[in-house]
Amino acid sequence: MTIAWLNQAAANPDENARQAAKLRQSQLTKPGGALGRLETIAIQLAALQSRAQPQIEEVQISVFAGDHGVAAENVSAFPQAVTAEMVKNFARGGAAICVSARAIGATLEVINLGTAHDTGLLENVNNINLGPGTANFTQQAAMTEQQLAQALAVGQQAAQQTDADLFIGGEMGIANTTVASTLACALLKAPTAQLVGAGTGLDQIGIQHKSEVIQRALERHLAQINSPLEALRRLGGFEIAALTGAYIACAQKRLPVLVDGFISSVAALTATRLCRGSEAWFLFAHASAEAGHQRVLKALNAKPLLDLGMRLGEGSGAAIAVPLLRSACALHNEMATFDEAAVSEKLP
């Protein structure tokens, strides 16, 4: 199976803009390096936005929802009905990501790729019915080739449609930490112990059972997985595929991405396996409390901005981190230089 648009190369960051931003940082009225990662973020965003003075004004948040057949294996602390219920909560503005999107003035789009329970028609929700969730991957591939291609294209479209300065992807789907852990095990050839965690709140017995379910899925599929795309089809989910497609399209169109937590990072990992160089476009918002996140971050060589013990998904951790990016840009753009302020420089 091949999907042509995935093979388009990721764009290259602009090294001239990076150098110009580095020079500007060295002239600002502060000891060199004293703003720590706020300096490196401003320089990175300059390279991504091809301008010496980067800006994060418009932020696009696309939340992808979908159900997972593997929920039938009792791998979640919450009933599957919650996926559809939370889509309705998104539509009414009551979920965490809605509150945070309002707080940062972001555009929030909710895309339901297929839930087991009907949500009815909802204002503010884009319904793309790929099925009542994926198939149970302990028994068969999670998605057909057509479903996978469609889910990836839904993400691509979300990225292509926006003119924002920053893209955030979010997700909702009961059992999707199970799915993300399974997919990460396959991509990283790592044991389940490194990637399985409590999700929305399993106890130790629940986590053990979840590990066994994941092990069964890996045993069924690993031998037939000969590409990252096939791993995604067999072991992924609608919303994870959509995130993956969105991230790749962002990297292709020069749009910086702020990656949320565990699920999103597994989608980012998948994106880097499908589209070389896409990793240059990903910033990582926070270290999730979900156990497997550290392993995925390590594989991505990523150092997130925040570590607040969050583990909610929806894009919530990324939305919380947006003010840091804006602060980095404001300091970079608005601080006086030593010359402008007639401040003495460091002693020789």
Place this chain on the structure above:
Amino acid sequence: MTIAWLNQAAANPDENARQAAKLRQSQLTKPGGALGRLETIAIQLAALQSRAQPQIEEVQISVFAGDHGVAAENVSAFPQAVTAEMVKNFARGGAAICVSARAIGATLEVINLGTAHDTGLLENVNNINLGPGTANFTQQAAMTEQQLAQALAVGQQAAQQTDADLFIGGEMGIANTTVASTLACALLKAPTAQLVGAGTGLDQIGIQHKSEVIQRALERHLAQINSPLEALRRLGGFEIAALTGAYIACAQKRLPVLVDGFISSVAALTATRLCRGSEAWFLFAHASAEAGHQRVLKALNAKPLLDLGMRLGEGSGAAIAVPLLRSACALHNEMATFDEAAVSEKLP
């Protein structure tokens, strides 16, 4: 020496508001604990603000500047003229804290307690001339009793005058990491090796020299220090005393404080030694890259919100963290409950 107002007790957080906020958190449409520290911050702010739904709208930033006699010992990577030059930069809005204050809509007040170089009259700067900096504490006490009392009172007044929901103190003063390290060594009875760092950018030889200067000061004064107040007088500085006074007055008037980095944390440590219970009112914004900060945070049992490698002072790290507090409040106040959103709760 005694200063009467310092002995007024710190206020007690409101335990009823804390419990009400805890209950509300448990009803919001998310797995319990999934917002991590954003949940505990909202609950803490509720207890401090005596309301189940806390808010951080108005933010007061008071930046205290002062020079240090010990700068004559060549302990800084920048010339002493920079203190006055940066006060002028504050007045013109070009410094990092000015940019960040604008970004978060905070009220910024600059108070010059005494610089070695004249700034001239400046709009937007409150001049309190306690002298052309402190005395060189390798030779005598940094401050007279009168200077100390005045500096503490300047901080008290800054805290008392504001109606804001949150107080941030900032500081500027060439050589003030040397001063903060020395004071912390005295208060914590800790060796210099645990508390001395590069400040604005010393190399290893510079750090070694700085340690020797601090050691000399400690040897001169330790035997005569019989109270935290005397430690502050002999080994502190105008701006550190002002910060200490401000923090204590905040704790007395029920105003939450967001503490910045190394210098500010040493002032917070001093405040807790002078006013029992004041620590309940302090939140810690970020882990500074300055080497001694971890030791001071440990003594305060504090876990900062951010770790971005910042080491600028001015209150800059605290200003950067304000959106996190606002996010915590917004999520706490605006998210739908399970009941309101008809979302199913966790499985039994």
